[in-house]
Amino acid sequence: MLPTIGSMVYIQSFKHDGSLHRTWAKGFVIEANESQIVAVTNKTWVTEADGRKWFTREPAICFFYPDKWFNIITMIRKTGIYYYCNLASPSLYDGEAIKNIDYDLDIKLYPNGLFEILDEDEYEDHGKKMNYSNDIKMIVEGQMQDLIRRIKEMEDPFNDETINRYYKLYQKMQKQ
Template sequence: MHVPKEGEFITIKSYKHDGSLHRTWRDTMVLKTSECSIIGLNDHTLVTESDGRRWVTREPAIVYFHTKFWFNIVTMIREKGVSYYCNLASPYVLDDEALKYIDYDLDIKVFPDGEKRLLDVDEYEKHRQEMNYPNEIDIVLKENVKILVDWINEGKGPFSDEYVDIWYKRYQQLSRK
């Protein structure tokens, strides 16, 4: 398995619990890799939905993936301020094709004013029944919602004030090369 280097581009693929492809992002620039995490950036990135519909991201977004936590974080840099879209998802795996994870429907959105919303609870319950999510997954996801809310409240990791400045500047430096 090739570990991507800073400035290289990777594909990101999300799947559903039943193994079906959910969404693909092409050409995410890698900003940092470590033993347990990858930070990247999407900027006008092509996204393909499972039904074949395609669209392009509108604003720069820093993406954070971890091998131990059951969530990933998308930091969207917008004119009206930074907002976050946090996907409750399996830890990522990386192979020669893409960075891959299972999307478990639940999301937390954090608005520029700090308001937090838990989204897609109905979708989670529907898919939990249809795809027979094991009870262990349900417990892990609910625990990771708590961890994520703590990170948000404490300004930890991607929610720190410095995070956007550091990683967006790094993206700009790598883009100029």
Template sequence: MVAPEPGKKIEIQSYKHNGNLHRIWESSLVLKGTESIVIGANDRTTVTESDGRKWITREPAICYFHSKYWFNIIGMIRQDGIHYYCNIGSPFVYDEEALKYIDYDLDVKVFPDMTYTLLDEDEYEEHKQLMNYPHVLDRILKQNLSHLLRWIHQREGPFAPDFIDNWYERYLTYR
């Protein structure tokens, strides 16, 4: 697999299990790009929904994607601290067009004090039936959700102290 180079601006595309485009983040700056990890940053980037609606992100964010894990993590830098939005989704793939992954509905919202809320469980159950997620996929997604929650509890990966701040400082050197 090709990896995006640091300093390059890329588009991020999320899809649904049935192959339909779900959401596009227009421009994220690659801070680290390897075959297994992509760390990007954006601030006030345009997001396009599948129905064509557009909105602009409100704050700087550091995005973490891994080719092994079935989740990605967005650390949003706000006045009251770092808020995280975690998507349960397929490992990323990158081609020259964009970084791409499949969004599997389940999300975890993590607050600055590291408490969290699991979101969209009913949407996941609905899409699991509608799109016929195989049992093995359901098991993989639930195992990765458990792995993500362990990272939150143990403050590993992007939840480690200073992870987001350090990558944000690197992002500022490109501006």
């Protein structure tokens, strides 16, 4: 099942133990096919597991994949395009929301091409507390290496041309 292009969807991220991690009140779907769902969050409420809420300030183009153990959020800021990559289960759309399981590790890519791996302590801690299997750890760590390769090779969507194309599409769809 795929969301309708031009529709608003709810986005939910869970933890391995089934608890809700984070939700986005709405994402505007600009592409949906068998290989990816692309949605834009812009001035939307995000609710954290602890109940804390915050409002997104800039447009973010979000890439969700049904066959990859990560999703990518690109934030379009005045200082450039920032990428936030979440190591997570493949994403699925069930008619209610785009859903995935967050596996803690993240990669942040800056406009200057430098990147950093985030939340390694959280990954180790949650791995023990939530009993991540060796298979899950192998997949997540392997996918992290694949993401690093994709970043270094500027493979889609890790290039400004791709993000600008999607942003222009979003702006055009918003006017219609």
